[in-house]
Amino acid sequence: MSDVKSVTFVAQAGGCLNGEIRVPGDKSISHRSIMLGSLSKGRMTITGFLQGEDSLATLKAFRAMGVPIEGPDEQGKVMIDGVGMHGLQAPSEPLDLGNSGTSMRLLTGLLAAQGFDVTLAGDHSLSSRPMKRVTDPVIQMGASITTADNGTAPLIIHSNKQSQLSAIDYHLPMASAQVKSCVLLAGLYAKGQTCVVEPAPTRDHTERMLQGFGYTLDVQKLDEQRSRICLQGGGELTACDIDVPSDISSAAFFMVGASIAKGSDITLKHVGINPTRIGIINILKQMGADICLANEQEVGGEPVADIRIRSAVLQGIHIPEDQVPLAIDEFPAIAIAAACAQGQTILTGAEELRVKESDRIQAMIDGLTILGIDCEGTKDGMIINGGEFTHGSVDSLGDHRIAMSFAMAALRAKGTITIDDCANVNTSFPNFISLANTCGLTIHDNHVVSD
Ligand code: S3P
Numbered sequence: 001m002s003d004v005k006s007v008t009f010v011a012q013a014g015g016c017l018n019g020e021i022r023v024p025g026d027k028s029i030s031h032r033s034i035m036l037g038s039l040s041k042g043r044m045t046i047t048g049f050l051q052g053e054d055s056l057a058t059l060k061a062f063r064a065m066g067v068p069i070e071g072p073d074e075q076g077k078v079m080i081d082g083v084g085m086h087g088l089q090a091p092s093e094p095l096d097l098g099n100s101g102t103s104m105r106l107l108t109g110l111l112a113a114q115g116f117d118v119t120l121a122g123d124h125s126l127s128s129r130p131m132k133r134v135t136d137p138v139i140q141m142g143a144s145i146t147t148a149d150n151g152t153a154p155l156i157i158h159s160n161k162q163s164q165l166s167a168i169d170y171h172l173p174m175a176s177a178q179v180k181s182c183v184l185l186a187g188l189y190a191k192g193q194t195c196v197v198e199p200a201p202t203r204d205h206t207e208r209m210l211q212g213f214g215y216t217l218d219v220q221k222l223d224e225q226r227s228r229i230c231l232q233g234g235g236e237l238t239a240c241d242i243d244v245p246s247d248i249s250s251a252a253f254f255m256v257g258a259s260i261a262k263g264s265d266i267t268l269k270h271v272g273i274n275p276t277r278i279g280i281i282n283i284l285k286q287m288g289a290d291i292c293l294a295n296e297q298e299v300g301g302e303p304v305a306d307i308r309i310r311s312a313v314l315q316g317i318h319i320p321e322d323q324v325p326l327a328i329d330e331f332p333a334i335a336i337a338a339a340c341a342q343g344q345t346i347l348t349g350a351e352e353l354r355v356k357e358s359d360r361i362q363a364m365i366d367g368l369t370i371l372g373i374d375c376e377g378t379k380d381g382m383i384i385n386g387g388e389f390t391h392g393s394v395d396s397l398g399d400h401r402i403a404m405s406f407a408m409a410a411l412r413a414k415g416t417i418t419i420d421d422c423a424n425v426n427t428s429f430p431n432f433i434s435l436a437n438t439c440g441l442t443i444h445d446n447h448v449v450s451d
Contacts, residue, residue: 005423005449006420006421006423006448007423007446008419008420008422008445008446009406009407009425009433009444009445010417010418010419010443010446011406011407011409011410011413011417011418011419011441011442011443012410012416013410013413013414014411014413014442015440015441015442016258016261016262016311016411016440017257017261017265017266017309017411017440017441018263018266018439019438019440021266021269021438022246022268022270023246023250023254023268023435024050024247024250024428024429024430025048025055025244025245025247026050026205026245026247026248027050027052027055027247027428028102028177028203029245030046030049030052030055030244031054031055031058031102031103031106033049033209033242033244034058034062035062035110035185036210036213037242038065038069038083039087039088040082040084040213040239041236041237041238041239043079043080043081043082044080044082045078045079045242046071046072046077046080046241046244047075047076047077047243048243048244048245048246049072049077050428051430052426052429052430053100053424053426053427053430054098054100054102054103055100057098057103058097058100058107059078061091061095061103062080064092064095065095065118066087067080067087068080068081068083076244085188085189089116090117094119094121095107095118096121097121097126099122099125099357099398099427100122100427101126101129104131104134104153105131105133105134105178105179106178106181106182106185106206108120108131108138108157108186109134109138109181109184110185110186110188112141112189113160113164113165113186113189114157114159116159117157117158118156118157119154120154120157121154122154124398125398127152127154129153130151130152131147132147133173133179134179135147135155137170137182138165138186140168141167141168141190142160142164142166143158143160143165145158164189164191165187165233166191166192167187167195168183168187168190168195169195170194170195170197171196171197172197175198175202176202177205180202180229181206184196184206187233189233190233192232193231193232194230194231194233195228195229195230196230197226198226200324201227201275201276202325202328203274203276204274205274207229210231211301212301213238213239215231215237216235217229217230217231218230225322240300241300245271245272245299245302245304246268246269246270246272246304248271248272248274248278248280249277249330249401249428250404250428251268252330252334253333253405253407253432254266254309254408254439255289255291256284256334256405258311259287259290259309260311260336260340260408260411261411261412261440264309265308265309265310266308266309266440267294267307268306268307268308270305270306271304271305271306272302272303273296273304273305273307274302274303275303275326276325276326277326279323279325279326280327280330280334282323282327283323284314286319286320287314287338287345288315288341289312289314290311291308291309293306293307294306314337314340314342315341315342315343316341316342316344316346316385316386317345318348319334319346319347319348321348324347324352328352328353331360331382332363332364332399332404333404333408334347335364335384336408338382339368339371339375339386339387339409340386340389340412342386344384344385345382346382346384347381347382347383347384349380349381350380350381351379353381356399358399359397360401360402361377361381362377363397363399363402364405365377366394367395370393370394371391371392372389373389374387388412389410389413389414389417391413391417392415393417393419393420394406394418394419395419395421396420396421396422398424399424400426400427401428403421403422403425404432406419407419407443410443411440411441433445
């Protein structure tokens with residue numbers, strides 16, 4: 001059978017970004033809308049659902065557990081007839097979550113109190129990512145989970161016949177929205193009040209959406225950085241429609257591209273600007289970027305805006321550590337901005353980047369070095385000296401965000417940039433190539449099918 005496809009992007013040098021575009025729906029919100037919609041009572045509609053492989057993996061998982069889900073249609077409309085908190089059924093096969101860390105980590109919490117065994121499996125990258133961070137707290141709550149030797153996937157979550165866990169008071173060892181969400185979702189099924197203390201603000205889509213579905217949550221700010229989020233187990237979710245804004249993490253590539261490419265003036269429509277996600281705007285602005293927000297409004301409990309970016313001369317900065325969790329997925333793109341900035345950019349406090357879809361510190365340093373940039377990786381970040389991109393061939397290591405970041409580098413390169421192993425761009429941004437070409441990048445993909 002010939003079915004292994006390797007995808008290479010070829011991005012021509014030069015150009016600038018102009019016009020008005022809408023990037024696909026938010027990945028984090030798309031996942032959560034399927035999860036909470038499935039567990040709610042009643043029919044709900046999602047609009048703007050991200051039709052990327054990651055969020056579709058979540059959708060298929062819930063279909064496999066007996067939830068009637070229609071769509072998505074071409075506009076990203078999905079309709080769910082929620083089965084209620086105790087209506088999921090045993091899937092007939094392991095749930096294949098592909099490349100999606102969010103699916104696996106959130107489902108670990110949500111499935112810990114079901115009356116059936118379920119196996120969560122993933123691709124090579126997902127099967128090497130740390131899962132003890134979610135299995136540890138859920139096991140402390142009373143779940144029974146078997147993992148591979150080093151705590152990685154596949155995860156076998158064993159039936160919890162009493163459908164009951166014990167509440168926990170959990171201090172997150174790292175700032176992670178996935179771990180926070182996992183514990184809160186398990187907490188929905190626990191006896192008593194489950195609390196999570198986060199060491200720094202992380203994306204709060206789970207908390208917002210739970211409240212949108214009528215679940216009471218108590219959120220207390222402990223100090224500048226830390227918050228305590230508590231919920232009482234045993235409640236119900238009431239169906240609620242969700243309008244998914246465009247993903248600021250996908251918008252980030254165009255924000256960086258427009259900032260570095262002289263003559264750019266682009267508007268990104270209807271982008272989610274949740275305060276726990278806007279590190280990319282804060283960091284680029286601090287570097288001197290020209291970014292304006294318009295049409296700010298609240299849609300279904302999430303703030304959105306149109307974002308206009310014009311090219312600007314960027315300066316290197318020491319990125320404030322409090323911005324790191326707020327821009328955690330944007331550092332590959334920020335590294336491209338840093339390589340085009342005057343002076344040095346220093347990133348610290350970002351060791352989590354080493355356990356994302358790839359080791360993003362190493363992947364960016366390797367690629368930037370190939371393109372002629374003077375930079376080095378550190379244990380918890382990068383030091384990048386601004387310079388000029390030459391041309392060359394870089395490896396995305398199968399990481400969607402590394403691939404799209406290097407595509408933007410072509411806008412300032414002296415020659416073509418070729419990027420290998422780009423198939424996973426489909427996990428978060430399936431129309432990246434066509435959309436990028438409509439606004440000024442000259443890029444195509446080569447598919448090589450091997451036996
Ligand atoms: C996500 C949380 C982040 C982020 C990931 C999506 C989520 O991970 O990197 O892409 O939807 O909760 P961590 O919470 O592990 O930092």
